Amino acid sequence: MRLALLQAPSPAADDEAAFATLAAALNAAGAMGAATLTAPEIYLPGYNQPDIPARAQPRGGAWHQRLATLCRAAGCGIVIGYAERAGERVYNSAIAIDAAGREIAHYRKLQLYGPRENAIYTVGDAYTLFNLHGRTAALLICYDVEFAPHIAALADRGASLILCPTANMLPYTHVARVTVPAMAVNHAVTIAYANFCGSEGDLDYAGGSVIAGPDGEIIAQAGAHPALLVVDLPAAYDPARMSTQARDLRSL
Known part of the structure; x- marks a missing residue:
């Protein structure tokens, strides 16, 4: 399977700027045969x-309709973070839409980061696999991916791919450089971690x-500037290089 990942400024x-950037990225990813494009956290309206x-929109609202149209036109799905309005509550959410414009997954962030997020958003309460x-893929958002129990729980449920919109800021460069690859190898999953720049x-x-x-x-990593990463995921990996921690763990 071919995956694409967008790194862009907020x-x-x-x-209009957001959808122009997304349209260009989706069209490029679709032209290269990518199944889906992962974009950053709260890309709509901006983290x-x-x-x-005041800007949050309901699930299935105008943002989603525009995204569905872009996906159909590009022949490529998308995973993207957005501010979700649900009655009086606001969630830090992510949605997956396929190349036909259909919603195939929806997720609300479990691990809100810092006082600002906790003041704005309601905490999510469920994993999402699809x-x-x-x-078998799953969605996480930013800080979620830094918690090994969440990665282990998804792997235990059969997930082999985690798509993760993020808004990771300086000075926390170790997350993409060290934490995400360690989570991937320790739990035998692929993780696509899509961040902002600028x-x-x-x-x-x-x-x-x-x-x-x-x-x-x-497999691929961006630098400090806008980038579109496109990679092919192998159909299988060398078993000798795959983690056996889940099988070998000794409980005390």
Whole structure:
């Protein structure tokens, strides 16, 4: 399966700029035969915007309809973070839409990061797993992927691929460089971690978006600037290089 990953600056609440960037990335990814494109956390309207609750949209709302149209036109699916309005609550959410424009997965962030996120968002309460071109995939968002119990729980449920929108900022460059690849190899999963680059308000994003394989290899990684990563995932990996920790763990 071929995967694409978008690293880009925040659209900073400019919907037209956001959808222009997404259309270009989806069209390029689709032309290269990618099954899906993963984009950053709260890409809509932008992670560090001051008026998130006022801009949040309901699941299935205008953003989703525009995304579905872009996916159909490009022949490529998308996983993207957005601010979800659900009645009086706002969630830090991610949605997966397939190349036909159908929603195939929806997820709400479990591990809210810091006082700002906890003041804005309601905590999610469930994992999300789904079929993506014959592979069992799951969604996580940013801080979620730094918790080994969540990765282990998804692997135990059969996930082999985790798609993770993120808004990782400086100075936390170790997350993409060390934490994500370690989580991938320790739990025998592939992780696609899509980050912002550039600045938004008082945040400087770390870039470094990465696709890490279950065999300990970094398949592709971006630098500090906008990038579109496109990779082919092997149909199988060398069993000798795959983690056996889940099988070998001794409980005390």
